[in-house]
Amino acid sequence: MTAITLDGVATATAVKTELAARITALKAQGITPGLGTLLVGDDPGSRSYVAGKHRDCAEVGIESIRVDLPATATDADVRAAIDELNANPAVTGYIVQLPLPKGLDEHAALEAIDPAKDADGLHPTNLGRLVLGIEGELHSPLPCTPAGIVEMLQRYNVPISGKHVTVVGRGLTVGRPLGLLFTRKGLDATVTLTHSRTVDLAAEVRRADIVVAAVGVAHLIKPEWIKPGAAVLDVGITRVQDEETGKGKLTGDVDPAVASVAGYLSPNPGGVGPMTRAMLLSNVVDAAERALTR
Numbered sequence: 110m111t112a113i114t115l116d117g118v119a120t121a122t123a124v125k126t127e128l129a130a131r132i133t134a135l136k137a138q139g140i141t142p143g144l145g146t147l148l149v150g151d152d153p154g155s156r157s158y159v160a161g162k163h164r165d166c167a168e169v170g171i172e173s174i175r176v177d178l179p180a181t182a183t184d185a186d187v188r189a190a191i192d193e194l195n196a197n198p199a200v201t202g203y204i205v206q207l208p209l210p211k212g213l214d215e216h217a218a219l220e221a222i223d224p225a226k227d228a229d230g231l232h233p234t235n236l237g238r239l240v241l242g243i244e245g246e247l248h249s250p251l252p253c254t255p256a257g258i259v260e261m262l263q264r265y266n267v268p269i270s271g272k273h274v275t276v277v278g279r280g281l282t283v284g285r286p287l288g289l290l291f292t293r294k295g296l297d298a299t300v301t302l303t304h305s306r307t308v309d310l311a312a313e314v315r316r317a318d319i320v321v322a323a324v325g326v327a328h329l330i331k332p333e334w335i336k337p338g339a340a341v342l343d344v345g346i347t348r349v350q351d352e353e354t355g356k357g358k359l360t361g362d363v364d365p366a367v368a369s370v371a372g373y374l375s376p377n378p379g380g381v382g383p384m385t386r387a388m389l390l391s392n393v394v395d396a397a398e399r400a401l402t403r
């Protein structure tokens with residue numbers, strides 16, 4: 110068996126095309142969505158993700174506002190930048206790029222975001238709404254990577270309801286919210302959320318119909334751990350040295366040989382990452398549309 114590729118680049122392109130039409134309609138009604146980003150420090154990965162977010166905005170017609178602080182910034186500097194983004198009417202939604210440099214209080218930063226402008230769905234109010242399962246009018250933004258994972262599975266018609274999902278990794282941006290999302294009414298999966306103290310990870314992965322690996326350990330997930338036909342989504346990323354060229358390259362959590370056992374495989378790069386970016390744009394557009402109806 111060779112797994113069907115869950116192509117994040119193509120799926121994100123489809124999402125962005127749909128969003129561009131909604132943005133044109135918003136502009137016709139006098140609303141221009143605007144995404145703000147706050148980047149602290151000079152981590153090359155974070156820099157490149159933020160640059161990508163601004164490129165995406167330009168592509169679909171969303172204004173973007175960029176605030177960069179040096180690595181020497183204090184919690185008070187971060188708070189002042191967040192207060193400005195909260196007050197800026199051109200910013201309809203914004204994100205604080207994570208992780209913040211060591212020593213800065215990430216939780217305080219996320220709590221300071223105006224929940225109505227939280228484009229990442231990481232403010233405690235919005236995560237709380239995810240816990241409570243609040244949808245409909247009060248529907249709040251979902252964290253982008255979990256939302257992108259579900260969107261991609263649905264667009265490829267991968268069954269979720271009644272299926273067993275094993276999530277490897279319990280981080281704030283992926284594992285924890287993903288467990289809540291998959292168990293929501295309407296998706297109705299059964300989730301095992303695993304982490305570094307899980308006793309027999311291989312056994313937990315082996316019983317899953319859907320495996321999401323978001324732990325940042327290169328090639329941790331082995332082909333013999335995979336139930337034949339399962340959907341495997343590779344989210345974690347590690348920078349390793351290419352043995353042939355000696356150059357740095359990005360590697361996911363999933364051993365490439367998994368493709369010979371799985372039914373579906375979301376590669377890394379080229380899978381969930383582009384969907385994360387598309388879902389951020391989607392959150393910004395959703396918020397602008399919600400503002401229209403208020």
Ligand SMILES: Nc1nc2c(c(=O)[nH]1)N[C@@H](CN(C=O)c1ccc(C(=O)N[C@@H](CCC(=O)O)C(=O)O)cc1)CN2
Nearest residue numbers: 158204205206207208229253282378379380382383385
């Ligand atoms: N505030 C947030 N911080 C972080 C988030 C987040 O959702 N909100 N997620 C990650 C980083 N991230 C977005 O911010 C992100 C990571 C990866 C990609 C991506 O498209 N990756 C490419 C490969 C990357 C490369 O070539 O360098 C891929 O998978 O194909 C997009 C966004 C942590 N921080």
